[in-house]
Amino acid sequence: MVDYEKIGFKCGVEIHNRLDTKTKLFCGCKPRFSKEKPDNLVKRKLRAVAGEMGQVDSAALYEYLKDRTFFYQCFPEETCLVCVDEEPPMSVNKEALEIALQIAKMLKAEIPEEIHVMRKTVVDGSNTSAFQRTAIVGLNGVLKTSQGDVGITNICLEEESAGKVKKDGNELTYRLDRLGIPLVEIGTAPDIKNPEHAKEVAEKIGMLVRSTGKSQRGIGVTREDVNVSIKGGARVEIKGVQALDMIPLLIENEIKRQQEMIKKGEKPIEETRVAKDDGTTKFTRPLPGGERMYPETDAESIMVTKHMLSKIKIPETWEEKAERFCKILPDGMVDQVLKSDYLGIFEKLVEKYDPVLVANTVTSTVKDIRRNGLDTDLITDEILEELFSFVKEKKISKEAIPKVLEVVCKNDISVLDAIDKAGLESMDEKQLEKIVEKTLNDHFDLAKEKRFAPLMGLVMKEVRGKIGGDIVSKVLKKKLEK
């Protein structure tokens, strides 16, 4: 057992979460991945400029020295002149601002009376302007955890970067649909006590953001950066952690790496490392210096009035939600739903449909489909609403849900088309009775001994997805009693 206090363990996390808003943060583009092919390509060269202190930032310089050329893919509805940095930004997306302020309130942070948009130097080409716009909306908050309070140093509203498509020597290609999607960044103080605690903190912050009901979902929507150092070592930032479960292992490995260097008489340096799938990390660049931020002169500052703040309500807390869910779901399911990124739509659907069925669908069914390698991002809120309305109208049985969603994910089609494609149009009781009678005739021995279970299995094999198991059971029992 490692004594983390004794080794001088210091750790903080930074959570980034994309918000589900109608437009991007500083323009009217759709904040989503385009399904279209790029309709334009922009070529750029970037160079590092001296920051306000007259020094060239070391991280910036490092990237500059690589002498790269950048290509940017544009998309019809997801890219505009602001996105390619040919036009100044529009005023900040109010919806995104309100969500960020709501999160700041939930974390009991101090909210500045005037919010200033800043530019943060980014020279890896993932921003067309070579900077990322960011605004501090909250400072000095606090997060309650099982191991005491963890300070929240800052809550920022920022632009998402462009997504990397490929790297070909010194030429990098990015897609611009992702650029400018609103993002909240939440950074903690180095109050984290041990690797497991880091996971809890990251998880709690993720849940808090999702409880606004305005978090995007899918792979890559939440990203964690972890800062770690030990006595005699150096602060290392591990970037791009996508799975919460990996956090403890990544931290333990980083501690070991620094300890081994110290043992050999080497001095670890402050650096940025990227998380790999096996729980180890890889050097990416030196840690950026302090010259990265300067004011965004093209964007107006935002006044936060008392009136504006009073209108922003804090959503129900986690504990309150859990208590409410305990009344409608079996114990084991409550936690799964709370941690699910389908929480928002779950809340909406349970007003009309069977909570257990909805919970099962958004947790285990989606997980199974994902495990089979299908793109579950295609299971949108609209798809789920359509699906459950069909179940309610008895157009399909509830047993057909996994099949329908699978076909939706496989073909990127609507629920109605998936039902057609899978041949899942439901049957009525008359048609079912015929199948039951035929099964009883074909398996006369089983029928004579009234062996319900095997007969039920045989009938279900024929009708699964087309009519509910409860109805099959009722009809079969009735026939056997005759």
Ligand SMILES: [Zn+2]
């Ligand atoms: Zn745009």
